[in-house]
Every structure is written in C-alpha cells, then in structure tokens.
Amino acid sequence: MLRTVICDLARLRLSGSASPAAVLITQVREKGHLSRPRLRNPYWFIRQQRTRTDDLVTGENRTFIKEVVHDTYGVPALIKGTQTYEQKQLIKTTEAPTDAEPWTPAVRRCGLIARKIGQYPLWLKNGERVRTTLLQVVDNHVIKYIPPEEYRPTQRPNVHHLNKYGCVLVGAECTNPALLTKEYCGLFRDSGVMPKKNLARFIVSPQAALAAGTPLNVGHFRVGEFVDVRGKTVDHGFQGVVKRHGFKGMPASHGVTKTHRRAGNIGGGGEKGRVWPGTKMPGHMGNRWRIIKGLRIWRINTKYNVMWVQGSAVPGSTNGLVYIYDTILPLRKPKDAPPFPTLYDNADANEPDDIWYDQVHSFKEESISYKPE
Amino acid sequence: MNVNARVLSNRLAQQCSLKRIVTFSTKPTQQAAAVAVPQQKDAANSAPVRKPIVPAHYRFVYPEFLPDPKVEWRNTVREKLERLDMLDRRRQIELPEFYVGSILAVTSSDPHAAGKISRFVGICIHRERCGLRARFILRNVIDHQGIEVVYELYDPTIQKVEVLRLEKRVDDSLFYLRDALPEFSTFDEQMEPETLEEGTPVPINDIKVVLRPRPWLERWERQNLLGVANIDQYIKDKHRKSAEKVQKPWEKYDMMKHYRATIPEEEQKEIFAEVHTELHTLELQRKRNKRKRSFVKPKQLA
Numbered sequence: 001m002l003r004t005v006i007c008d009l010a011r012l013r014l015s016g017s018a019s020p021a022a023v024l025i026t027q028v029r030e031k032g033h034l035s036r037p038r039l040r041n042p043y044w045f046i047r048q049q050r051t052r053t054d055d056l057v058t059g060e061n062r063t064f065i066k067e068v069v070h071d072t073y074g075v076p077a078l079i080k081g082t083q084t085y086e087q088k089q090l091i092k093t094t095e096a097p098t099d100a101e102p103w104t105p106a107v108r109r110c111g112l113i114a115r116k117i118g119q120y121p122l123w124l125k126n127g128e129r130v131r132t133t134l135l136q137v138v139d140n141h142v143i144k145y146i147p148p149e150e151y152r153p154t155q156r157p158n159v160h161h162l163n164k165y166g167c168v169l170v171g172a173e174c175t176n177p178a179l180l181t182k183e184y185c186g187l188f189r190d191s192g193v194m195p196k197k198n199l200a201r202f203i204v205s206p207q208a209a210l211a212a213g214t215p216l217n218v219g220h221f222r223v224g225e226f227v228d229v230r231g232k233t234v235d236h237g238f239q240g241v242v243k244r245h246g247f248k249g250m251p252a253s254h255g256v257t258k259t260h261r262r263a264g265n266i267g268g269g270g271e272k273g274r275v276w277p278g279t280k281m282p283g284h285m286g287n288r289w290r291i292i293k294g295l296r297i298w299r300i301n302t303k304y305n306v307m308w309v310q311g312s313a314v315p316g317s318t319n320g321l322v323y324i325y326d327t328i329l330p331l332r333k334p335k336d337a338p339p340f341p342t343l344y345d346n347a348d349a350n351e352p353d354d355i356w357y358d359q360v361h362s363f364k365e366e367s368i369s370y371k372p373e
Numbered sequence: 374m375n376v377n378a379r380v381l382s383n384r385l386a387q388q389c390s391l392k393r394i395v396t397f398s399t400k401p402t403q404q405a406a407a408v409a410v411p412q413q414k415d416a417a418n419s420a421p422v423r424k425p426i427v428p429a430h431y432r433f434v435y436p437e438f439l440p441d442p443k444v445e446w447r448n449t450v451r452e453k454l455e456r457l458d459m460l461d462r463r464r465q466i467e468l469p470e471f472y473v474g475s476i477l478a479v480t481s482s483d484p485h486a487a488g489k490i491s492r493f494v495g496i497c498i499h500r501e502r503c504g505l506r507a508r509f510i511l512r513n514v515i516d517h518q519g520i521e522v523v524y525e526l527y528d529p530t531i532q533k534v535e536v537l538r539l540e541k542r543v544d545d546s547l548f549y550l551r552d553a554l555p556e557f558s559t560f561d562e563q564m565e566p567e568t569l570e571e572g573t574p575v576p577i578n579d580i581k582v583v584l585r586p587r588p589w590l591e592r593w594e595r596q597n598l599l600g601v602a603n604i605d606q607y608i609k610d611k612h613r614k615s616a617e618k619v620q621k622p623w624e625k626y627d628m629m630k631h632y633r634a635t636i637p638e639e640e641q642k643e644i645f646a647e648v649h650t651e652l653h654t655l656e657l658q659r660k661r662n663k664r665k666r667s668f669v670k671p672k673q674l675a
Binding site for chain 2: 081117118120121123127129134136301306317318319361362363364366367368369370371372
C-alpha cells in the first residue's frame, strides 16, 4: 500500500510540473523491502483429497474404476503388515547403484516415515528392563530426488550449508487414487509409485541420493544405532499451569478460596515490575512438532518393518505419524558405515525376521541367571 | 493341572461377580451371569450348536493375551508381535494358571541375593496389565513384617513359577490383606504344592478376613468387599452414609461402559484362535513331562 501511496505522490508532484506527459518514477529505496518474495510452500503442498460428491455413477462403473486401479497398480495386498497394493509392474530400482560413493561420517542420509504403533518392555541380558516404543515403517517409497542445484526452498530449513544438500521426497502408505485430486496424483507420475497418503522431505547429501521408486524399509537402520524421531505431540488444548507446567497449585482447604489450581505470583515489583518473557503461564499445550534425539534401536523386525526404540516418550499418539532420522548428536553418530544410501531389498530368505541388539535378551533364549561369585 | 476339561460353574460365575467394572477384568458381571444362566438352558433345548474350538475358559487362564481395550492404544501389528513374544517366553518357562488368591512360589535370579537366586512364597493379591507388561503382586508376612513383591509375568529373570495352592477368592483384588490381621497373609515358605485333581473346577475360598481397627490404607467400606468379616465393627454412621453416597448401583446396567472396558467376544475368539494351538501343545507337553518326572520322596521338615 505504501508503495502505491508513494507512487501517487510522485505522480502528483510530476503532474504539477511543467511537462504534461506524466513520467512514472518508482522510488527504488523501499522496493526490496516491499516486494520481497512471499514464503511459498513447497510444490508438493497441494490439496490432497478430492471433494466427495455424490456422483451419479452406477455400480458397474464403480467396479470399472476399481478394475482400472487394480490393473495399473495391482490388487490390494498386505505387505509387511501394511495395507497396500501389489505394485509389481511398476519400475522399481531394487539393485544398488554401481557407481555409489562410499559413506563418510559427514554425509546426511535419507530418513523414514513411520507410525508409532505402541510400547512394550524388553529386557537386557543383565536383567534390566527397558521401555521401548515400536515404530512401524509404513510402505515408504522415494518419490523424487531434487539435486542441490535445484533445491532452493523459500522456507529454509535450519541446516548449515543448505546449498550443498539435496532433498529426497518420500511417500508413505498407498491409497486409492480415485479419492485424490488430479494435481496430487500428478506428483507421483514420474516416479512410477502409486499415490501416497503421506509425504515428507529429507535433506540429504548428493552422495546419498536415491532414485525415484526405491522402496525404503526398516533395514535402512541397524540395531544398536541411534535415531532422532520427530512427531507432533498430543494436543491437550488450552491447559492451566498445573497440567502444562507441573505447578503444585494451592491447598485444597485451610481457608484457601478461589485459588486451587492457579499459578499465584507471576513477577516481582520495582525495577522488574512487569511480567518477564518466558514466564510459565496457562496456554495451549501440545500439538507441536518435537524431535526426541538419540534413541537407541534395540530390536528390528524385518517381517513387519518394525523397530523398537528406547523409551516411551516418542512424540505423538499411538498410530500417529513420526519421522525417523539418523541422530545428529555428535557422540552417538555411527562409527562405521550404515547401509548406504539405503539397504536394497535383495529378498534374502536366510535372514531372520527378528534382529536383536546383542545386549538385549531375546524371548527365545533361556531365563537370565547370574553366575555365583 | 488340566485346564481343558474344567467347566465354569454358575456358582463360580456368581461369586466372581463384579461390584464395579474393572478394566481388563474378564470375569462376567453379576448381570451377565444372570443372563447367562437362561441362555445355557435354551442352548440345551435347541439344536446342538457347534462347539467353539478355543476353550471358553482361556480368557480366565490367559487374561494377559487380551489387549488393553482402550481403542486409542490398539494396533493389530503391535498386538500380534507382543503375542508372538509372549509365546516365545512361554516356550522357555512354564507360566501356570493362577488367580488372585492363589498361593505362588516365584524363583527368580537376583544379583543381590546370596546364591544369586531368590524364592518368594506368597498369596497373589493383585493381577493387572496385559501383554508383556502383565504383572502380579505376592504378599506374605515374614518375621512379623508384611512383604509384598511385584513380579512381571514375562520378566526373563524369573526362573520358575510354582502354584502351591490353586484357588480363587471372592474379590477381584486382595489389597485389604494389608489392613487385615497378619495371620491372614502368613504362609509357610516350605509349603508343599497341593495337587488338584484333573477336571475339577478351581475352588473358591470364601474365607472372611478380619481387619485391624482403623486407620486403614483405603476406605474399604466403600468397596463392597465380600471377603471381609468385620468392616461394620469399625465404621461409624458417617462412614456408612458417605459410603452409600459414592455407590454407583446403576453402573451394572451401563452396557456401554462394560463394552468399553472389555474386549468383545468376537475379538477374543480371534485372538485366542491365533495362540490356542501353541498354548495347547505347550500344556500337553508340560503334562507329559510332569508324568515322566520320577517320584522324589519329600523331605521331612524340622
């Protein structure tokens, strides 16, 4: 608006001068400030669901649509514990690229999209009990790789030297494309992967680039390694200080009235006579993105694509989506090379379903007993 | 012990009836038991119905195989993996059938014990949680001191679980033993296991314990306990009145509440159909091994 006002003023001044032909002069001083590019969302943030209308489609036509979906993507199938489609005829790169560069500790690998499916305890070989959270990697496929030259996000993620990194777009959980918008389905056209319900982008080094269509499984990580898990915490709504910050509240009786769960004093007087920034007060609790860092993987099940990670504080509710990354904690980074750029599924039947970390007591082993001294 | 041929008698069902709905409780409610009786008669009159493959008593014998009924916490894959782990553990160790009120001896590895092994005998006063988290509390009085130990059923440090006396009590949990006279929770550590004949129903011990005078740990007068003899002796009118006030007699008609607090029968069937064969073979195997075991002359005590 300011710019238009300035323009108008300039025009007025000019029109007041001798020359009748109006010369438009835009002031350059404030131009950059006003015409800064808007923070656009990534191109894959498109409306996903089609408006559900009561189409006058006959039952025959409906079955025909279903047939078309099945012809293109295969019949619905339960693969690794997730409901998906048999995407046999789709082109998938199942072999590792021959010209892959070796792993170095500085390299950033791709992450995974998973669902938090619950928690239960495991026991270590010394008899210690550890609480674990189960994360199921749900039908992940690489949708696209954007090389560093082309990856110029307007909303820059907090990554140092972002210009050196590319971006891998990963999708999880196939869904019926008849329910999705045309534009959203178009995102998947080049990859040959079926439209997915969930998308996530991972910032990766160019060495860790993955070809579109590569399936990502839990074998991407190994037992004993540490991961960071990102999720959206449970929404508690607007909460008071007792629930939100663990304040004690006030006594229930002994002459206390009208203040049982209130914060009490929120600041001093005199020079500091104001509410200081960051004071713990009532407000909205939860529904925020949080990353819990440095969780050890205790166990992996390749049959159901499940990993058991340390602790029960993984953000989000059960059956909620979480994103798994290699940890950024410097002391917990892997020393030797993990599967790089990812573990290509070579359908090795000899591998056991369950991979236990060597400190963990497998339930198939005998009871734990200590050696008498 | 044979659990296959055991039939849940009506008397049992009535005696176990709940006064309040307990999450994970698989015992039928009073109302459900009342309904169940005429149904059985109808079934006898009508055409013979095909018997279910999974024995009906499995939900009492293996209650921890039923997941938490809270819908938000359920996930089929997790539950399946958990059941597989439970079965794996059960292949390693015999986890016998027992109930609240049974007397157990648990042998577990303990890094701090003298021989790295400790054995604790006590009465099971509480059973809770499901899946690998299932646990129970044993209580005994040792040297005039009440001792309670919480054991996790699937903890691999447990070496052996013996049922010394298999019986039930009339209440869902026996926390009131903490306020009862010590003789009601005193059990001999050298107790010999009592054998129950095959096919007999689990006996119900309707012993009434005698409480110590107040103060108590909980307000027992509010909990409609059947196994306590002398609550009235110690409570005053004001306690009686407040106990009446907090009663919720309508809850036994609240079908939705009951539905939410339990796993529906169809799902129970599905779950047990999955684990039944494995559990059954384990039972048979254990029985065979027991018969094979040679007779050891009991040691004479003191």
